[in-house]
Amino acid sequence: MGQLERLIMMAEDELTQYSTDARKQEKLRQKIGLSVSAAEQKQVKEALLAEMPTDPISQLLEQQRQTVALPFWGIAGLGLLLGISFSQPVDFIATIVGATIAFRVQKRGWNLQARRLVLKTLEEIEERTRKPSE
Numbered sequence: 001m002g003q004l005e006r007l008i009m010m011a012e013d014e015l016t017q018y019s020t021d022a023r024k025q026e027k028l029r030q031k032i033g034l035s036v037s038a039a040e041q042k043q044v045k046e047a048l049l050a051e052m053p054t055d056p057i058s059q060l061l062e063q064q065r066q067t068v069a070l071p072f073w074g075i076a077g078l079g080l081l082l083g084i085s086f087s088q089p090v091d092f093i094a095t096i097v098g099a100t101i102a103f104r105v106q107k108r109g110w111n112l113q114a115r116r117l118v119l120k121t122l123e124e125i126e127e128r129t130r131k132p133s134e
């Protein structure tokens with residue numbers, strides 16, 4: 001679904017901005033309102049709800065991605081330090097493995113956080129459109 005990926009990319013762009021979650025949702029709500037029809041919003045929301053993982057590890061990655069990745073960055077740094085100081089090329093394997101895992105953890109957490117931002121924004125849009133009619 002192209003629309004879902006586009007919305008996730010817009011949310012990732014909003015995550016790079018240093019602002020509150022409410023401000024990010026407000027800016028994303030404006031973008032979604034201009035570029036996605038109501039029917040497509042409903043389809044995207046349903047697809048997003050179906051795709052969102054509910055396991056505790058994914059929730060931890062979404063909320064604390066930097067904390068989870070920190071030990072792997074430490075392993076990468078330690079491997080680099082030991083590889084240089086003891087002239088052991090084998091220690092550079094720890095650097096490569098640790099950096100790769102840390103990068104993937106942060107990328108996965110970033111993506112989950114963007115998905116959650118899109119989901120919250122779509123729910124807010126749906127709530128706002130429902131309120132005036134009640």
